Amino acid sequence: MRISFDLDDVLFVSPERYETEPVPRFLPKRIFQERLRKDTPKLIHTLQERGHEVWIYTSSFRSERYLRALFRAYGIRFDGIVNATRHNREVQRDRKDRLPQKMPNYYRIALHIDDEKAIHDNAFRYGYRTMRVYEPDEHWVEKVLQEADRVDHLLQKNPT
Numbered sequence: 071m072r073i074s075f076d077l078d079d080v081l082f083v084s085p086e087r088y089e090t091e092p093v094p095r096f097l098p099k100r101i102f103q104e105r106l107r108k109d110t111p112k113l114i115h116t117l118q119e120r121g122h123e124v125w126i127y128t129s130s131f132r133s134e135r136y137l138r139a140l141f142r143a144y145g146i147r148f149d150g151i152v153n154a155t156r157h158n159r160e161v162q163r164d165r166k167d168r169l170p171q172k173m174p175n176y177y178r179i180a181l182h183i184d185d186e187k188a189i190h191d192n193a194f195r196y197g198y199r200t201m202r203v204y205e206p207d208e209h210w211v212e213k214v215l216q217e218a219d220r221v222d223h224l225l226q227k228n229p230t
Contacts, residue, residue, distance in 0.1 A: 076172075
């Protein structure tokens with residue numbers, strides 16, 4: 071199963087409001103200023119160990135190269151990355167009607183984790199599954215893993 075994560079306020083969080091991962095010593099802090107939510111590496115590795123593909127799907131214009139380098143410093147390798155540039159090129163293309171800023175089903179993403187209510191509200195209309203993670207929560211890893219298990223079970227029962 072393919073699972074994607076938004077970045078801002080989901081994986082990248084403010085240290086003033088959230089617990090964060092320790093910054094790797096060798097990470098150039100002037101270039102890589104984002105801070106990872108506590109237990110992000112554990113969550114990503116657990117999902118991958120369970121056989122899931124884990125992607126980033128962000129509406130930011132951060133480059134794939136930048137994101138791969140940043141997460142590599144934390145020992146994380148993503149299976150795919152969709153940023154605003156890729157989304158606009160592949161999903162929006164030359165359509166006159168404006169599509170939502172994220173369309174996880176276009177990339178066969180079975181579950182998208184995001185903080186924005188609008189993304190969550192669009193899920194039913196555009197046919198994708200989402201989970202909102204938007205507050206500091208010491209149990210966020212367990213909740214994401216439970217939702218991934220639930221969706222995976224649904225898909226195995228009713229493959230589409």
